[in-house]
Amino acid sequence: MNKILAAALAVAFALTLALVAAPVHADQVYVCQSCTASPGTDPNPITNTGAFNVGFDGSHTSVDSLVIIVATYNGAPAPTVSLGQNTYSPVGKGVGFDASEGTEDAYDELGLSPVGGGSSEQFGNWNLGETKNGIAPATSFTLFEYILTGVTISGPNSPTTIDLEGATNGSYVIAFACESGTVANCTSSGTTPFTNAGLVDTPEPSSLGMLGLGVVGLLGFARRRILA
Numbered sequence: 190m191n192k193i194l195a196a197a198l199a200v201a202f203a204l205t206l207a208l209v210a211a212p213v214h215a216d217q218v219y220v221c222q223s224c225t226a227s228p229g230t231d232p233n234p235i236t237n238t239g240a241f242n243v244g245f246d247g248s249h250t251s252v253d254s255l256v257i258i259v260a261t262y263n264g265a266p267a268p269t270v271s272l273g274q275n276t277y278s279p280v281g282k283g284v285g286f287d288a289s290e291g292t293e294d295a296y297d298e299l300g301l302s303p304v305g306g307g308s309s310e311q312f313g314n315w316n317l318g319e320t321k322n323g324i325a326p327a328t329s330f331t332l333f334e335y336i337l338t339g340v341t342i343s344g345p346n347s348p349t350t351i352d353l354e355g356a357t358n359g360s361y362v363i364a365f366a367c368e369s370g371t372v373a374n375c376t377s378s379g380t381t382p383f384t385n386a387g388l389v390d391t392p393e394p395s396s397l398g399m400l401g402l403g404v405v406g407l408l409g410f411a412r413r414r415i416l417a
Contacts, residue, residue, distance in 0.1 A: 216305035216379035217246040218342070218364045220387030225346045232318045232386040238268075238356050241387060243364050244348025249379055251366035255340040257351065260286060260295060260315065260330040262359030262389075267333045271352040272340060279333035287329035288312055296380055299334055301365050301372075306380035310363055314383045322390050324359045342366055353389075362387035 219227035220243050222235050227246040235241045245251070257270050261283075270277040284298055295310040296302065316326040342349050353362065363381035370376045 216249055216368065216377070217385060218306060218366050218379045218381045219244055219246050219348075219385035220362045220364060220381055221385070222387075225348055227385045229384045231321070231384050232361065232388040234322060234390040235353075235362065235387045236391055238353040238389060238391060240350050240352060241362070242348035243342060243351055244346075245342050245344030245366065245379055246385070247344050249366075249368060250343040251341045251368055251379065253341070253367050253371045253375075255337040255342055255349070256301065256365035256372055257335040257337060258295065258299065258363045258365065259333045259335070259353065259356060260361040260363070261333065262324075262330065262357050263327050264329055264331050265357040265360065266355070267331075268353050268355035268360075270335045270337070271354065272337060272349065275337075277335045277337055279335055281334070283331040283333045285329060286312060286332050295332055295363065296365065299332055301334075301375075301378075301380075303375065303378055304380045305368070305378040306385075307382040309383040310361075310381065310386065311383070315361055315386075318361075318383070318386070318388055319359055322388060324388075324390065327359060330361070336372065356389045358389055358391060358393075360389040362389065 217227055221228055221233040222237065222241050224242060225244065259268055261267065267279045267283060286295060286298055290298065290312050292311055294304060294308040296304045315330065319326050340349065363386050366379040367375040368377040368379060
């Protein structure tokens with residue numbers, strides 16, 4: 190009996206070691222303003238949608254096509270995605286995404302799998318990101334999927350720069366990059382975890398105007414001091 194118990198304990202210990210030593214699946218795709226590696230800002234603010242980066246974190250290379258997903262804030266219309274001279278429109282009319290989804294991930298909602306970078310792109314997490322950046326929590330998002338045919342990404346330190354026109358503040362940008370197979374039949378992929386999602390947070394024109402007036406006022410004050 191003691192021998193059987195000792196053998197069972199040995200097997201259990203070996204399994205525990207195997208679980209602890211199991212590698213973490215780190216095929217993360219980051220979305221950020223101008224970084225060349227994942228900053229992990231929870232999420233990463235995008236203050237200039239005309240030029241932001243999408244890249245692989247680590248030595249990974251995608252095949253087939255790059256998928257950009259824009260989750261528009263409170264049902265806002267779909268923006269336009271551009272890369273170089275090419276402009277892309279979303280596939281379909283968009284998919285609603287709100288609190289009723291519970292812990293379901295945005296990738297699952299769109300039928301994109303496997304989720305290589307984790308399953309944290311959830312409605313609750315997105316609203317935590319909104320609050321963190323001073324944006325009112327959303328009542329819903331609309332998921333728009335853009336397939337950039339033939340566009341691939343690789344890492345490390347070599348992101349692709351994307352242009353997003355017409356995205357409203359509070360919208361999220363994430364990506365799906367297939368590493369083996371095709372987007373429609375992918376067997377290994379890189380995806381964006383919430384820690385490296387892009388959150389559109391561009392300065393409002395009124396804020397920029399007030400900033401400009403403030404600078405002009407300071408310059409005028411300094412000039413009067415000099416003349417005096």
